[in-house]
Amino acid sequence: MGRRTTMSDMARQLGISKAAVSYALNGQPGVAATTRERVLALAQELGWHASSSARALSGSQTKVVGLVLSRSPDLLTTETFFMRFLAGVESVLSERGWSLLLRVIGDHPEVEIETYERWWGERRIDGVILLDERYRDPRVNTVERVGLPAVLCGGPLKDAAIPCLWTDQGGDAALVVQHLAELGHRRVAHLAGPAEFVHERARRRGVRRAARAVGIDVETIEAPYTGPGAGERTRELLTRPEPPTAIIYASDVTALAGIRAATAMGVRVPDDLSVVSWDDSQLAGLVTPSLTALSRDTPAYGRLAAEVLLDLVAGSHRGRVQVDASVLKARESTAAAPD
Amino acid sequence: MGRRTTMSDMARQLGISKAAVSYALNGQPGVAATTRERVLALAQELGWHASSSARALSGSQTKVVGLVLSRSPDLLTTETFFMRFLAGVESVLSERGWSLLLRVIGDHPEVEIETYERWWGERRIDGVILLDERYRDPRVNTVERVGLPAVLCGGPLKDAAIPCLWTDQGGDAALVVQHLAELGHRRVAHLAGPAEFVHERARRRGVRRAARAVGIDVETIEAPYTGPGAGERTRELLTRPEPPTAIIYASDVTALAGIRAATAMGVRVPDDLSVVSWDDSQLAGLVTPSLTALSRDTPAYGRLAAEVLLDLVAGSHRGRVQVDASVLKARESTAAAPD
């Protein structure tokens, strides 16, 4: 393959200085229009690209955004949320010629922080997107301390240290609770995910408030995000003397596990038990019964995260940005409460 | 935040040369053990990391692997295959301190090639993993031409230009066909994915051969990978005068869509129709009826791809590597053929 073409090669070949080549390629003033064209044509012809290392080293950006997925592999591969979000992030990045540096780790928040410090220390990235806000999340302090531009998918943060994209979990909760109340359900269970996640806390509060508002009873029980865990909790709930007539699950996967557990006990969905998933996906419409679910535009959420981060890197802090509200898609898994 | 610490800063602070610092940090000979320790301790204390740009510019690797996902966003977000594969790739990379540069594009093979050329031209990556081999795949020529180390998930390539990870689709096909034949099925349909994918061609051939071997009839019909497409083809098949008693789907998502279409027509699964998915996932065990599926260790597949690529970058070409065979998980969606 030989040595790769450099800017100096092109300068020599065209009989001009390296600086002129640089100016021409970067659309800077300081070169005649005809010179610029000759440079661009040659670069095109040779398939030349500026070395990102050399460019980054001489002061400019890396044009790379970092993203760490720190959830158990099982969850990551079962929940399509992450890929949908990622696809959204990517669409903005690639439009603008940026790239995504990705790291998939298990459920190890410490490793996540190490990764940010290393990436930033090595000048590999210009910013990061923080997913899954946790209670007393140490990541916010870390990125502030080291000066790494970041946007948090969570909040709203009190002090708006870094821009955040917050979701009105209370409003979403009200949609679900009202739907069930309208169908006549009075005893509802909410199988919430781990309370270490801030969004799960907000959902609990939202559900409690909405239940009070419509005068029904909702009990929240914590369950892991896994299928087996959700099945287990469902069985427990359904063997009670007064079982709930509706259960709210954190995701479509847990909802499916719940339905399977219920069916195995002879409890029919939706005749005996209504089921709602807090996260819609294509899957929800493909299974039988199809799942009533809270639907949001997850790729748009990812796009927004990327935009807010790129704005921050460019110097504009957008503060607290509210994400679009969800919509309830009523499907076959919810029906009128049994008498 | 001030200026970031550099190697020179540390050298000055310790009263030694930059070279000594570099040798110490990189485990090279040429520094006294005590000096080395002092350097390492200081680097640790300051949270110093070598600038990846500077390092890459002075000749060493970038320690980054590129991966482009060029499938429709819908498919990417519905099929968990990609995330499972990715998680496997990542586990190897992060173990060895490498990173993954990811690009998610639509179904645009040309953009994929542009991306490789740009990444490689910009010296952003040391190698790429090529997913989803296509018929007359132009990517193999591209990476060879520009000298970009690459491993192909596909093949086996005749000339072993680049290492490839090939799957014995014929063996997998035999597992499925034999399972159905043993259950007494004689009229089987195979809803194959687009023939532009080499693995789909191999599956068709494998199914045909296996069917001949056990003396049953299998017809292959092409369908897109989407739920609606699979539902449509299923309806067509089931309205024939002599409908199949078993259908083989490309994935669990298409299988679910097929089951839904069949159920809507009053065809019961598995009583009237047996259903097999060519790709297992956690989902398959969560739905009712649970899906009989060909199961492979997809994260292991991703790990292998990463290992073969890193070996290539390190100078060792592993040629054609065979991926572990799949296993058939018989679940509730297949049963004895109706009389």
Add this chain to the structure above:
DNA sequence: CTGAAAGCGCTTACAG
């Protein structure tokens, strides 16, 4: 509008 030169932060022969 153009060219010569310094500098980004490392690595690595090359002398001592």
Add this chain to the structure above:
DNA sequence: CTGAAAGCGCTTACAG
């Protein structure tokens, strides 16, 4: 075992 120096491929003031 250690230090002074060149070089990787760009960008960007600074003179002309």
